[in-house]
Amino acid sequence: MSLRTSLAPHAPKxxxxxxxxxxxxxxxxxxxxxxxxxxxxxxxxxxxxAWIAGWVELVGGALIALGLFTRPAAFIASGTMAGAYxxxxxxxxFYPALxxxxxxxxxxxxxxxxxxxGPGPWSLDAKMGKE
Numbered sequence: 205m206s207l208r209t210s211l212a213p214h215a216p217k218x219x220x221x222x223x224x225x226x227x228x229x230x231x232x233x234x235x236x237x238x239x240x241x242x243x244x245x246x247x248x249x250x251x252x253x254a255w256i257a258g259w260v261e262l263v264g265g266a267l268i269a270l271g272l273f274t275r276p277a278a279f280i281a282s283g284t285m286a287g288a289y290x291x292x293x294x295x296x297x298f299y300p301a302l303x304x305x306x307x308x309x310x311x312x313x314x315x316x317x318x319x320x321x322g323p324g325p326w327s328l329d330a331k332m333g334k335e
Contacts, residue, residue, distance in 0.1 A: 220271070220324030226314050227269030230281065234262025253291060260284040268318065271327020274335075275319050282315035 236244040237258030248254040260281055267277035285308045293305025300306040322335050329335045 216325050218324075219321055220326035222314070223271060223274065223318055223323055223327070224269050226311070226318075227265050227267070229265075230261050230311060231265025231269060234258050234260070234265055238262055253287070257284050257288055268315070271323035271329050274323035274327060274329050278315040278318035282312050282319060285309070285312035285315065 232242065236242050237248055237254065239262075248258060261284075264277045264281040264284070267273050268281065289300075289305045289308040289312065293300070293303040293308055296303040296305075300309055323329045327335065
């Protein structure tokens with residue numbers, strides 16, 4: 205039996221774990237911006253791009269972690285992170301390691317993947333028969 209054949213049956217569960225972990229970490233960015241925990245040490249004016257991104261992180265992160273409306277939440281989150289990268293990070297430097305945008309890029313592509321792959325079997329979408 206090859207490594208590919210022995211690992212393949214576990215791929216859907218690992219997809220669910222990736223979704224849960226990414227959603228929870230994304231959610232924490234939103235709680236920091238809107239609930240003050242963890243404290244980020246800065247405030248974001250209402251209506252600003254970072255304030256709006258905070259709501260996407262808070263609500264989208266919760267939906268993605270739960271696997272509820274995963275595809276639309278992941279699509280919106282992916283686009284938000286692409287915008288965050290090009291608006292806030294890229295102008296500072298070409299290199300993501302220098303401009304602090306490496307997390308935004310990673311979130312963008314993880315959420316884009318989730319938009320196409322779906323939530324995996326351990327999700328509310330799967331429980332409700334939406335996947």
